[in-house]
Each structure stands twice: as C-alpha cells, then as structure tokens.
Amino acid sequence: MxxxxxxxxxxxxxxxxxxxxxxxxxxxxxxxxxxxxxxxxxxxxxxxxxxxxxxxxxxxxxxxxxxxxxxxxxxxxxxxxxxxxxxxxxxxxxxxxxxxxxxxxxxxxxxxxxxxxxxxxxxxxxxxxxxxxxxxxxxxxxxxxxxxxxxxxxxxxxxxxxxxxRHNKPAPAVADEGCEIRLPGFRYKIDPVICGICRNALKSVSTLPGFMELVRLATRPGSDEAN
Incomplete structure (x- = not known):
C-alpha cells in the first residue's frame, strides 16, 4: 500500500x-x-x-x-x-x-x-x-x-x-583605467606602478622621433652601467 x-x-x-x-x-x-x-x-x-x-x-x-x-x-x-x-x-x-x-x-x-x-x-x-x-x-x-x-x-x-x-549614477571607479591590455580573446592587467611610470614617460614625448629616441636610450648596450 x-x-x-x-x-x-x-x-x-x-x-x-x-x-x-x-x-x-x-x-x-x-x-x-x-x-x-x-x-x-x-x-x-x-x-x-x-x-x-x-x-x-x-x-x-x-x-x-x-x-x-x-x-x-x-x-x-x-x-x-x-x-x-x-x-x-x-x-x-x-x-x-x-x-x-x-x-x-x-x-x-x-x-x-x-x-x-x-x-x-x-x-x-x-x-x-x-x-x-x-x-x-x-x-x-x-x-x-x-x-x-x-x-x-x-x-x-x-x-x-x-x-x-538613466538614474544619473557615475561610472564605477577603476584603479587605473590605462593599466590593461586588451586583445581578441585576451586581457592582461599591468602593475599600476609600472603603468604609471610608462605613462609619465610617454607624456614627455610628443613626437614619434622623440618616442623612438626614448626607446633607443632605454635599450642601448651599457645603459644599466651608466645608471
């Protein structure tokens, strides 16, 4: 039953x-x-x-x-x-x-x-x-x-x-909106300190030749010893 x-x-x-x-x-x-x-x-x-x-x-x-x-x-x-x-x-x-x-x-x-x-x-x-x-x-x-x-x-x-x-809410805060690399299917967060250093360096370079000179100086042989 x-x-x-x-x-x-x-x-x-x-x-x-x-x-x-x-x-x-x-x-x-x-x-x-x-x-x-x-x-x-x-x-x-x-x-x-x-x-x-x-x-x-x-x-x-x-x-x-x-x-x-x-x-x-x-x-x-x-x-x-x-x-x-x-x-x-x-x-x-x-x-x-x-x-x-x-x-x-x-x-x-x-x-x-x-x-x-x-x-x-x-x-x-x-x-x-x-x-x-x-x-x-x-x-x-x-x-x-x-x-x-x-x-x-x-x-x-x-x-x-x-x-x-619609309710006039601000955008969500981000620690450093420039510290991220986005590629198709890929996202990589950059350390904020490193990102800040790069951004400050780039701010002082206003032309492409100037940027190339910055890269050359940073990568030339013996640059570490000079510092």
Missing amino acids: RRDRIAELSRLATGLAVYILCSCFAQAEILSGRVVKIADGDTLTVLDKSNRQHKIRLIGIDAPERKQPFGTVSRQNLADLVFGKEVAVEWHKQDRYQRVLGKVLLNGQDVNLKQIKAGLAWHYTQYDKDLRLADKRLYAEAQKAADLKGIGLWSDPSPVAPWDF
Missing part, C-alpha cells in the same frame, strides 16, 4: 509539472510582421499583416541610451540586422508603456542575442525572468565573451550601464 501511495504521488507530481510547463508555453504568443522603425538598440516597431503597428522592447537586453557612448552605433547595428525585414516576435506580455516584451527572431536566429554578441547591449538580468533558462545562459555567456574581446561598448575601460545612466 505504501509503495502504491508513493507511485500515485509521483504520477501526480509529474502530471502537475507537465501541466505547468504546458501552461507556460501556451502563454507564449508569436507576432509576425515587417520592421518599420528602429527607436534605439533595444526597441523597434513591427507592422503586421493587418497594418497594425506594434512597439517591441527586446527582452533580456538593455542597449546604451541615445546620449550614451555607442548608443547610435547600437541603434544602427539593430537597423542593419532587421530594418525592412520580416521577423517573428516571441512574447508573453506587455510593459506599462504597452510595448510588447519579446525575443525577436530573424530566420530563426535570436536578434536580442546578436546585439549582446556585438558588444552593443547588456544582458539585462533585472528583467530576464520571462526568458527561458537556456536563453539566460546564452545571454550571460555572450556578454562575458564580448567583454573579454573588448568589442563595442566593452572597449570603454568603464562603461556605464543604461540603467545607471
């Missing part, structure tokens, strides 16, 4: 999980149409077959504001990706501004993710609860990769997140 009871509870739990999962997918809707306007790097307008316009806020990402560095670049990149093209928007709900919150798909590819990969949007973790777990992981990994490569907004030593910019 006990085993039968456990088996029955197990079936009920499985059934409940399946029901919840199906309910979640049932709530998802697909909006199809042509992109007719790009507001910024995470907002666009879709015209459906009934000639009705829908303002779409790309879910799970936050692009630089127009007055921020890379704001215009982010908007242009989104335009290059989807403007004038037919897209599908996978969505669950609208925000308080009546914008559709959704994932924009172009030929089945996630446009939201492409913005992050290009280094032109943040993974907006504060508002990604409606994303699938797999998408959350992809967005987080894409941001880390873009940051590591130093592409797009990540080429700035201390980029300001849009949500901080």
